[in-house]
Each structure stands twice: as C-alpha cells, then as structure tokens.
Amino acid sequence: MTSLWDYARRELDIWADSSSSKAHFWIRDDDAVETSTNLKRLSDVATRHETKIGLAVIPGEITTGLQEYLAESVHQFYPMCHGWKHINHNLGKKPAEFGPDRPIASMIEDAEVALRSFRQFFGSSQPIFVPPFNRITPALVSALPQVGFAGVSLMPSYFERKLLQLSSRMQWRGIVRMPEFKDGHRIDVHLDIIDWKARTAQSVEVVSDCLVQQLRGRRLGLLKSDAPIGILTHHLVHDEPVWHALESLLDFLRSHASVEFIDVGQWIDGYAADQRRVACRQATQGG
Incomplete structure (x- = not known):
C-alpha cells in the first residue's frame, strides 16, 4: 500500500546509503x-x-x-526564552516584537530584561533566544551574544527557503552552500505542522515535501549535514487533526533507522564546547 510518507522515506533511504551519520531532528x-x-x-x-x-x-x-511544572518535567522539556512579553510592536505590518521599526537600544534593553527574568525562573547557563512571531531584525541577532544568549532559534528566511527548493530540485551537489551563521549558535525550525490560514493541520504532502528538501539540502552539501531539522508546534492552538499530524510525523521519523532526535540542551552545550576548543586551538597556533 502506498504511503503519503513514501517520498520522504525514499530520501531517508538514500541518506542512509550515502552518509555514515544520522539525520538529526528536534521539536x-x-x-x-x-x-x-x-x-x-x-x-x-x-x-x-x-x-x-x-x-x-x-x-x-x-x-x-509553569516554573514548578517544568522543574518536574526535565526529561520532556528544555526551556527557551521566547522574547520578553510577546507583544506586537509592528502594528499594521507583519507582527514582530523585535522588528526593524524599533530602536535597537530598546530591543537590547528588552532582551536583557527577558534574560534576567528567564534566568530567575530557570537559571540556564546556555539560554537560547526565540523571537516571537519568528521575526527579528539582524541587528539584534548580532547583539544577542553580548546580551548573554548562547544561541538563537529562527525559521529560514524566504531567500533560504527558495534557494533550498531550487538547489534540491536541481540536485546541485557542492555548487551552492548556505552562508555560515556568524552570530553565535543557531538551531532553527523548518517543518511547521500547522496551516495558519486554515487554523488546522498542514497536509502530509506539504510537510513531506519540506522534509525532503531539508534532508536533500544536507545530503547535497547546501547545508551542514549535522544541522538539526526542527519541527515547530504550538500546543495552545492544536486541534485534533494537528495532534494527529504530529503523532503521524513522529511515528514515521522514529520508524527509520537513519533518524535521531537530539536533546537541545546537550546540543547547545556540545556546540559551545566545540567552539571553545576551536578558538583555543586557533589561539595556540597563532601564538
């Protein structure tokens, strides 16, 4: 019987045959x-x-x-800092709390207050900043490491998505590569299981197509092969079709031997440690 996941399964099979590493995922x-x-x-x-x-x-x-609940749910959840108050400051435009219309000084101040509050609740030594509405001005992204954030979690830009679609379709191996991210550590989400216009689950075909593009982009070298593929959810607005779509996607991914889910806390700790080792080695060689 043909499955709606067959397209993605074939790509995972190719991934397994062509790579010694596994495809990494997170939620x-x-x-x-x-x-x-x-x-x-x-x-x-x-x-x-x-x-x-x-x-x-x-x-x-x-x-x-919520603080008390998460303290008892350390195996299920890793807290991340979702802006400050999730306020839309871009009235009349696409919503953003940290968009380009605000003065950078005001945004840095809000980010600093958010970090202090977040640490009071969770004490995280490696806090990750998640901009509300998945929008943020590049100027603030560059400032986040100085504020004290260890990383940022975004969604790929329109340019990144279109380039990935084109290179994936044309099978451009090694010809094009996404620019390296310079402002700290970045761990993105790519598969949104919600169709926000319909306010219900995204179709399996759409999710599967996006999944194939992300896997193929890593296999062809457009993206780093070990860059985690992120699944985005919003538990507060899930209806039954969304819950079903999430379970279906996770059942499919968990059934394939070339898939591995990461612990985002361990990932950011390991990534930071690797960067420190690289910096130390470069300093030693430079000396």
Missing part, C-alpha cells in the same frame, strides 16, 4: 506561559517518542505554576 513548541491540558498532552507526546522538546517560554508572562 520546538512556542508560546508557553502556564500549565494546561494541552501542555500535559504535549509532555505525553515527548515521553512516548522519547524526545525532549524545546519549550519557548514567554518570560514576561510566565506563571510560577
């Missing part, structure tokens, strides 16, 4: 402020599929109840 869920039935259901998903979810928490709105 990021946005907009957490308090405990809820949906959050507990998401925790069950994490437990069932043996993965830790990066939970983007809004530090200016978080409740002590």
